[in-house]
Amino acid sequence: MSEQSTISKFFEKDHDRLDELFKTFQQLKRSDFPKAKEAFKAFKSGLQRHIVWEEDLLFPLWENKTGMSYSGPTPVMRNEHRQIGQLLEAIHGKVAAQNPDSDQEEEALLDILGPHNRKEERALYPAIDQVAGPEDRETVFQNMENIPEERYKVCCGQQ
Ligand SMILES: [Fe+2]
Numbered sequence: 727m728s729e730q731s732t733i734s735k736f737f738e739k740d741h742d743r744l745d746e747l748f749k750t751f752q753q754l755k756r757s758d759f760p761k762a763k764e765a766f767k768a769f770k771s772g773l774q775r776h777i778v779w780e781e782d783l784l785f786p787l788w789e790n791k792t793g794m795s796y797s798g799p800t801p802v803m804r805n806e807h808r809q810i811g812q813l814l815e816a817i818h819g820k821v822a823a824q825n826p827d828s829d830q831e832e833e834a835l836l837d838i839l840g841p842h843n844r845k846e847e848r849a850l851y852p853a854i855d856q857v858a859g860p861e862d863r864e865t866v867f868q869n870m871e872n873i874p875e876e877r878y879k880v881c882c883g884q885q
């Protein structure tokens with residue numbers, strides 16, 4: 727299989743892209759707020775899209791292939807997604823109010839997101855690549871493109 731077509735490679739790359747956007751937000755929020763806000767908006771909608779991809783497509787694929795839905799790693803990951811979502815909203819509230827003092831919420835988010843992504847990259851994604859055939863992966867990639875934007879694109883109003 728080509729590197730690019732694995733679940734691991736694709737989703738790791740998306741983690742890295744999102745990490746960079748969040749770093750940009752943190753670095754610029756006290757010097758160039760409009761640019762920081764742009765980065766945060768891209769981060770928030772990108773992470774929400776990433777989570778929808780995982781919960782609607784990737785985790786069900788794993789659950790169907792292995793029969794592990796109530797046991798196994800996916801309920802834990804879904805639960806962490808809820809915590810990540812709450813912290814995203816907390817930071818979003820401050821960004822929307824032009825308030826850069828979200829350091830605590832940012833730290834709390836990174837405390838969950840860092841280990842969460844590492845667990846996915848080291849264990850879950852490679853395991854999914856093991857149980858999924860090339861046509862399963864192809865279906866996931868195709869269905870990812872078909873998820874409507876309204877599922878994940880809600881951030882900082884229209885602007
Ligand atoms: Fe995840």
Ligand SMILES: [Fe+2]
Binds near residue numbers: 741843846
């Ligand atoms: Fe992920």
